[in-house]
Amino acid sequence: MGNFSLLMDGFAVALTTHHIMIMVMGVLLGLVVGVLPGLGAPNGVSLLLPLTFTMDPISAIILLTSMYWGALFGGSTTSILFNIPGEPSSVATTFDGYPMAKQGQAVRALTLAFGSAGFGALVGVLVITLLSSWVAQFALRFGSPEYFGVYFLAFASFIGMSGGSPFKTLVSMMLGFAVATVGIDTISGEGRLTFDYDALIGGISFLIAVIGLFGLGELLLTMEEGLKFEGVKAKLDLKVILRTIAEVPRYWVTIVRSALIGCWMGITPGGPTAASFMSYALGRRFSRRGKYFGKGEPEGIVAPETADHSAGSCALLPMLALGIPGSATAAVMMGGLMIWGLSPGPMLFTTRPDFVWGLIASMYMGNLIAVVLVLATVPMFAYILRAPFTVVGPIITIVCVIGAYTVANHVFDIWLALGFGLIGYVFKKLDYPLAPFVLAMVLGDKAEDAFRQAMLSSGGSGSIFFANPLVSTMMALGILLLCLPLISAAWNGSLFGKKDDIDQAHEGRSV
Amino acid sequence: MDISRNSMEIATALATAAVGAVVCYGASLNGISWGDGGPQPGYFPFYIGCLIIFGSAATIIQTVVQRASTAGVTFVDGERLRTVVMFFLPIVAFVAISAWLGLYIGMAIYTFYAMRFAAGFRTPAALLTAAIVVAVNFIIFEKLFVVPLLKGPVLEYFGIY
Numbered sequence: 001m002g003n004f005s006l007l008m009d010g011f012a013v014a015l016t017t018h019h020i021m022i023m024v025m026g027v028l029l030g031l032v033v034g035v036l037p038g039l040g041a042p043n044g045v046s047l048l049l050p051l052t053f054t055m056d057p058i059s060a061i062i063l064l065t066s067m068y069w070g071a072l073f074g075g076s077t078t079s080i081l082f083n084i085p086g087e088p089s090s091v092a093t094t095f096d097g098y099p100m101a102k103q104g105q106a107v108r109a110l111t112l113a114f115g116s117a118g119f120g121a122l123v124g125v126l127v128i129t130l131l132s133s134w135v136a137q138f139a140l141r142f143g144s145p146e147y148f149g150v151y152f153l154a155f156a157s158f159i160g161m162s163g164g165s166p167f168k169t170l171v172s173m174m175l176g177f178a179v180a181t182v183g184i185d186t187i188s189g190e191g192r193l194t195f196d197y198d199a200l201i202g203g204i205s206f207l208i209a210v211i212g213l214f215g216l217g218e219l220l221l222t223m224e225e226g227l228k229f230e231g232v233k234a235k236l237d238l239k240v241i242l243r244t245i246a247e248v249p250r251y252w253v254t255i256v257r258s259a260l261i262g263c264w265m266g267i268t269p270g271g272p273t274a275a276s277f278m279s280y281a282l283g284r285r286f287s288r289r290g291k292y293f294g295k296g297e298p299e300g301i302v303a304p305e306t307a308d309h310s311a312g313s314c315a316l317l318p319m320l321a322l323g324i325p326g327s328a329t330a331a332v333m334m335g336g337l338m339i340w341g342l343s344p345g346p347m348l349f350t351t352r353p354d355f356v357w358g359l360i361a362s363m364y365m366g367n368l369i370a371v372v373l374v375l376a377t378v379p380m381f382a383y384i385l386r387a388p389f390t391v392v393g394p395i396i397t398i399v400c401v402i403g404a405y406t407v408a409n410h411v412f413d414i415w416l417a418l419g420f421g422l423i424g425y426v427f428k429k430l431d432y433p434l435a436p437f438v439l440a441m442v443l444g445d446k447a448e449d450a451f452r453q454a455m456l457s458s459g460g461s462g463s464i465f466f467a468n469p470l471v472s473t474m475m476a477l478g479i480l481l482l483c484l485p486l487i488s489a490a491w492n493g494s495l496f497g498k499k500d501d502i503d504q505a506h507e508g509r510s511v
Numbered sequence: 512m513d514i515s516r517n518s519m520e521i522a523t524a525l526a527t528a529a530v531g532a533v534v535c536y537g538a539s540l541n542g543i544s545w546g547d548g549g550p551q552p553g554y555f556p557f558y559i560g561c562l563i564i565f566g567s568a569a570t571i572i573q574t575v576v577q578r579a580s581t582a583g584v585t586f587v588d589g590e591r592l593r594t595v596v597m598f599f600l601p602i603v604a605f606v607a608i609s610a611w612l613g614l615y616i617g618m619a620i621y622t623f624y625a626m627r628f629a630a631g632f633r634t635p636a637a638l639l640t641a642a643i644v645v646a647v648n649f650i651i652f653e654k655l656f657v658v659p660l661l662k663g664p665v666l667e668y669f670g671i672y
Contacts, residue, residue: 220595
């Protein structure tokens with residue numbers, strides 16, 4: 001296992017006081033970035049890039065990746081405490097994290113999230129350590145049909161996952177697709193659904209929808225219900241944290257499954273956001289406590305967090321090994337690499353092993369530091385939560401409004417976010433599930449592009465999706481997952497709205 | 512003034528159906544047939560719109576069929592509606608003011624309003640909170656991360672862009 005000795009060398013490179021200080025700084029900065037919806041990981045990375053020109057490449061990339069972890073963890077924090085996903089990949093964490101926090105178990109929710117996230121990231125880094133060259137080869141086999149296969153699989157796992165009316169799920173998901181379609185069509189260059197309205201040419205950003213649906217929508221709901229935020233009853237109790245950490249291994253099945261999903265979605269172009277959704281959906285279907293998801297179920301937090309972070313780690317691998325950035329953050333990092341005179345690609349592993357393995361070693365360390373730091377900031381959030389909602393509510397509103405503006409510096413986006421807020425309020429009250437909407441927005445465009453590119457190269461024939469074993473397997477799995485709920489719904493007679501206990505458990509607050 | 516759940520369900524479904532119709536119309540502007548280069552740009556949006564209309568119609572039918580079981584359920588009653596509206600309208604005002612005078616001034620006015628009238632602070636405390644909110648945001652966004660927020664004529668007059 002030559003890789004292992006290289007990793008040890010990497011640790012030697014990474015474990016200097018200087019580097020550890022950089023990791024701490026990076027994580028703290030990342031936390032700020034992650035917590036505020038107005039700032040995303042790409043903002044933070046772009047900010048730090050000029051600073052890094054004076055540093056050596058190893059320190060620089062350590063700083064950037066530490067910031068990346070900090071942002072991921074910070075995003076989960078606000079998802080759980082305020083139902084505002086600071087990062088797109090933490091949307092799925094709101095589904096069970098926020099309900100659990102509202103029941104007064106915020107510390108438990110946070111610890112579950114960070115524990116499973118840390119574990120997921122570790123698995124991702126392990127995959128990178130052990131499988132880097134194999135993964136690089138594998139990623140090269142992905143063309144348009146395979147891309148579509150990945151997205152199709154992600155969607156198929158989510159259909160039929162929500163309780164309640166399948167028609168509402170359909171409407172919600174289709175609306176998500178429709179919103180994703182607005183803007184310029186990448187294949188033909190035509191504008192779609194813009195009605196010659198300039199503001200829509202850039203499309204509707206997923207971030208705007210998320211800030212509106214989840215942030216503002218939830219604020220409206222909370223206002224209406226007149227809830228006082230239960231928040232954290234006791235001070236940050238170390239015992240609670242330790243007890244929760246001991247609780248995590250109980251969910252090992254979910255953890256393993258989610259980590260695998262995350263690795264898969266990280267290496268393939270699925271991405272951390274899709275990974276978290278898919279993992280949540282499959283967790284709901286296959287876990288024994290699946291029907292309680294959405295009400296503050298521990299596995300509902302563990303599943304998306306593990307997947308999200310393992311995908312986040314694995315997504316860096318195509319960037320390093322192939323020069324294919326899987327996300328905006330990875331793209332900026334890649335830019336940084338090139339400025340420092342390093343070109344990502346298979347040669348990087350052979351010409352600069354100290355850099356690559358130093359980076360990978362720092363990912364282990366960075367995760368550990370991030371988990372510790374983030375748990376340390378929990379008391380600060382607990383303090384904030386104790387303020388009355390009439391104070392916290394407007395502050396969160398301001399944060400959301402700023403967040404909506406900074407996406408593209410358009411005032412129109414803020415109005416859109418308000419609109420989404422109203423939609424979120426009405427939809428949640430009427431039990432229209434929001435998760436399919438969000439998933440459709442995230443993946444819809446990419447899935448359609450992949451489909452049409454595949455069609456272009458096959459001359460309009462659908463057989464390209466079954467042309468090789470990789471794609472055929474994904475398509476077959478997807479079709480199977482699609483049919484599963486239909487079969488069981490027809491079996492239960494619940495296809496047309498006859499309620500059974502699973503549906504009734506979801507009536508209170510559906511996802 | 513109560514809004515019943517059934518009427519809200521139907522109203523929402525009608526609204527989503529209308530959106531579906533708009534989507535179908537918009538798609539038809541792009542062409543909806545399937546050529547040998549694959550589907551035209553409007554192909555998928557058109558069928559998405561159709562599915563939206565279908566789903567909305569099914570929801571309406573479902574609501575009508577089941578209306579007896581949800582007959583007495585309220586969507587929102589007058590009192591709660593008032594609470595929500597009283598929270599939402601200031602936000603609309605905030606955005607409108609920000610569009611004109613910039614986010615910092617909008618933020619300041621909104622915070623002052625919310626603290627003074629909704630949270631019940633006394634005027635000096637509300638003013639102080641507004642000042643802190645503006646200062647903190649200014650430092651984080653303008654200075655630390657160099658992410659310029661919307662500024663209106665007032666700040667620009669003072670030379671802050």
